[in-house]
Structures are given as C-alpha cells and as structure tokens.
Amino acid sequence: MLNGLKLHLSAIVDNDTKKEGLTIGGVMVYKPEKYLKPWRENLFLLIYSPKYWRDISRQFERLGYREGEQFVVLNKPSIRSAMAEVRKGDRIYRRICRKYGKDAWILVARGPVGDFYLLALFLEAYLKKEKIENYVIAGDSKGFTKVAELFPKAIKRERIVLLSEEETDSLIHVYLFGGIGQYRLRLLTIWQKLSFNSCLVKYRDGFSFMDTIRSFTYGLPVDTEPSNPEFDKLDDEMIALCEGMGMKKGKTAVLSPYAYSLQSLPMHFWQELADRLMKEGYTVCVNVDAKKEKCGLEHVIPVGFTFRQSAAVLEYAGYLIGIRSGFMDITSSARCKKFVLYPQYIKEPVVNQWHRTDLEFCGLAPMGLCKEAIELEYPLVDGQGRMYMEEGRYDREKGEEIINFILHRL
Numbered sequence: 001m002l003n004g005l006k007l008h009l010s011a012i013v014d015n016d017t018k019k020e021g022l023t024i025g026g027v028m029v030y031k032p033e034k035y036l037k038p039w040r041e042n043l044f045l046l047i048y049s050p051k052y053w054r055d056i057s058r059q060f061e062r063l064g065y066r067e068g069e070q071f072v073v074l075n076k077p078s079i080r081s082a083m084a085e086v087r088k089g090d091r092i093y094r095r096i097c098r099k100y101g102k103d104a105w106i107l108v109a110r111g112p113v114g115d116f117y118l119l120a121l122f123l124e125a126y127l128k129k130e131k132i133e134n135y136v137i138a139g140d141s142k143g144f145t146k147v148a149e150l151f152p153k154a155i156k157r158e159r160i161v162l163l164s165e166e167e168t169d170s171l172i173h174v175y176l177f178g179g180i181g182q183y184r185l186r187l188l189t190i191w192q193k194l195s196f197n198s199c200l201v202k203y204r205d206g207f208s209f210m211d212t213i214r215s216f217t218y219g220l221p222v223d224t225e226p227s228n229p230e231f232d233k234l235d236d237e238m239i240a241l242c243e244g245m246g247m248k249k250g251k252t253a254v255l256s257p258y259a260y261s262l263q264s265l266p267m268h269f270w271q272e273l274a275d276r277l278m279k280e281g282y283t284v285c286v287n288v289d290a291k292k293e294k295c296g297l298e299h300v301i302p303v304g305f306t307f308r309q310s311a312a313v314l315e316y317a318g319y320l321i322g323i324r325s326g327f328m329d330i331t332s333s334a335r336c337k338k339f340v341l342y343p344q345y346i347k348e349p350v351v352n353q354w355h356r357t358d359l360e361f362c363g364l365a366p367m368g369l370c371k372e373a374i375e376l377e378y379p380l381v382d383g384q385g386r387m388y389m390e391e392g393r394y395d396r397e398k399g400e401e402i403i404n405f406i407l408h409r410l
Contacts, residue, residue, distance in 0.1 A: 114326020256322025
C-alpha cells in the first residue's frame with residue numbers, strides 16, 4: 001500500500017530481539033530505542049497491532065512522539081467496531097448451532113498444526129471429563145483435517161467446522177462478550193489474540209508447553225495420559241512409496257528446515273549440511289509442502305507425505321534433522337534418529353514476549369513426547385549481544401560446529 005502511494009518505508013521497529021537485524025522486503029528491523037532515539041521531527045510511525053497497540057503507543061510517547069502528530073494506530077479498536085464483531089460472532093454461533101443442535105459445544109481452536117496436534121492428544125480425555133458428547137471443533141487452523149486423520153476416534157471429519165481468520169476472531173469476540181453463561185463456547189487456544197498476556201504462565205520454571213495444553217487449556221490432572229495417534233505401518237505399500245521417492249532404507253536423512261513461528265537458520269546452513277551428508281554417503285531428502293514452499297536446496301530430493309504416512313516414511317529413512325516446528329511434534333514417536341534445532345533463548349522482560357520457543361519449554365523431552373531425540377540450541381547473538389543473523393547471514397564457524405556435531409552423532 002505504501003509503495004502504491006509512493007511513500008518510502010525507512011525501517012521496521014520491533015521489541016523482539018530475535019528479529020533485530022533481519023530484513024523484510026529489503027527493510028531493516030530495529031529495536032525501537034535504537035532507531036527512534038534521539039527524537040526526530042521528520043519521523044512518522046504506523047502502528048498495527050490488534051493486541052498490543054496501547055503498549056506500543058505508550059512506548060512511542062515515552063520516546064517523545066505524539067499520536068496524531070507523529071504516529072497513528074491502524075485499525076484502532078472502538079466500541080462500535082467491537083460490537084460489530086460481537087454481532088457477527090453471534091450470527092456464526094447460531095449458524096453452527098442450527099446445523100449441530102442447540103446442545104452442541106463449540107470448541108474454538110486456531111494456530112499451527114503443532115498446537116492442534118497437542119490439543120488433539122488430550123481432547124478425548126477432556127471430553128470425557130466434561131461429559132461432552134455433542135461437540136464441534138471450529139476455527140481457522142489449516143491443519144485440522146490433516147491432524148484429525150491421526151485421531152479418528154475423537155475427531156470425526158463431520159465435527160470440524162472450518163472458518164476464516166475473520167470469522168474465528170468474531171467467534172472469540174462473542175465468547176469474550178457473553179461468556180459460557182450465554183454461549184456454549186470454549187476457547188482451546190486461549191493464547192491466540194486475546195487482550196491479556198495469558199502466556200505469562202509459561203515463564204514459570206519447570207512448566208512446559210505440554211502443561212499449557214493439559215492443565216491450562218483443558219484443566220486435566222498432570223498425570224493424564226495422552227491419546228495415541230494412529231499412523232500408517234511400514235508395510236509393502238509404504239516401502240514402495242519410500243523407494244519411489246528415491247530413499248535408501250536406513251541411509252536417508254530427511255531435512256525439515258522450515259518453521260513458521262520461530263527464527264530459522266538461513267538456507268546456506270542447510271545446503272552445507274546437505275552437502276556434508278551426501279559426502280558421507282547419505283541420501284538427502286527435504287520435506288516440503290509443494291503448494292506453499294520451494295525446496296531452495298540443490299542436489300537434494302524434495303519429498304512430500306501425509307502426517308499418517310510420516311512415521312513409516314521416517315522409520316524407513318532412518319534420520320530426521322530439522323528446525324523445531326509442529327512437524328517435530330507430530331513425528332516425535334517415529335522410530336528414527338532425530339536431531340531437533342532450537343533458536344537460542346534470549347531472556348527478556350515477559351511483557352515483551354508472547355511466544356516461548358526454547359528447549360526447556362517446548363523441547364520434545366521436557367514435554368514427554370520423545371526421550372531419544374538429540375535436541376540442541378543454535379546461537380543467535382554473540383558475546384557482545386550482537387545478532388549473528390543479519391540480512392540472512394549466519395556465523396559460519398557456529399554453523400560448522402552444529403554440522404560437525406550432527407555428523408559425529410549420526
């Protein structure tokens with residue numbers, strides 16, 4: 001929009017240290033204090049943050065900038081807009097009830113496939129605890145149907161109501177307005193787009209993401225066992241699939257370099273890792289969603305398979321090496337050697353964080369998903385606090401250390 005108006009975007013400011021030094025469309029990301037100090041009269045700031053616009057506005061005011069003069073809030077909430085969302089959410093709620101019955105509980109979920117997979121692990125126990133028989137799962141998660149195939153007993157295809165992001169927001173608004181006294185609604189992913197930082201609970205020692213799901217979302221006892229996902233077995237049909245993709249049994253490394261919710265490693269790291277693996281005699285495949293992603297690596301085999309097929313495919317391949325993502329949650333029980341990479345945890349004031357991705361909180365072992373995986377951090381900042389990743393670069397020496405570590409442990 002700015003380009004269309006022939007307006008030049010000078011910088012992006014963000015309080016997240018992990019984003020500092022990165023570029024988006026050629027525009028550098030800065031910490032606010034570093035770019036906005038000292039005060040400059042010729043700066044104009046655009047704020048877009050449905051959740052934190054008040055905090056950001058106060059931050060800019062402390063730095064000397066005034067709303068209406070040097071900054072504006074885009075899509076600023078108002079009573080009128082909020083009530084319009086409530087009315088829209090009420091219509092969506094009643095539309096669902098007309099189809100499934102007035103006694104139906106509508107469980108609202110959103111977010112990436114990993115979150116929904118963890119929710120699915122305890123859904124059956126939750127329904128039993130609450131004595132809920134008539135229910136639907138509604139929301140905008142693209143992974144609903146894919147993950148639901150792993151839990152056919154608890155999640156029937158006809159019980160999934162796919163909504164747009166805007167419709168899901170409206171359903172959340174009507175819940176916040178009326179509560180369960182007025183609506184048979186439950187928010188499963190309550191950390192998504194609400195007006196309070198519900199993730200403060202995540203910053204307690206010894207508290208994992210699995211605890212968020214089991215205790216915080218569902219209110220289940222800490223000793224509640226998850227349901228078992230149903231994967232395809234490594235039968236003749238699956239072996240033929242693996243062979244058709246060019247895999248060698250027990251000598252194939254499947255790389256999973258993509259993640260949508262945390263800072264990933266640049267592609268040259270993965271290329272160097274792939275080259276070294278091939279020199280060691282491994283076939284290297286890259287797990288990609290052909291509809292959304294391009295492989296981005298040379299001399300590797302792009303592969304695609306369903307979540308139900310994933311455990312058998314990885315068992316045949318032998319090795320999985322990837323960035324921490326929902327795919328790692330789903331494949332945590334696969335019988336293969338797994339290497340999981342996590343971005344360095346940079347501790348900041350909790351008020352500036354909504355998403356925790358460190359090994360202690362969302363590691364497969366702390367969550368109880370897998371004890372055998374080799375999990376390690378990759379550094380983001382050097383001893384002086386400078387970001388290693390700037391404009392897509394990454395410290396070659398650090399990358400080499402990680403690659404050597406992985407090759408030594410194969």
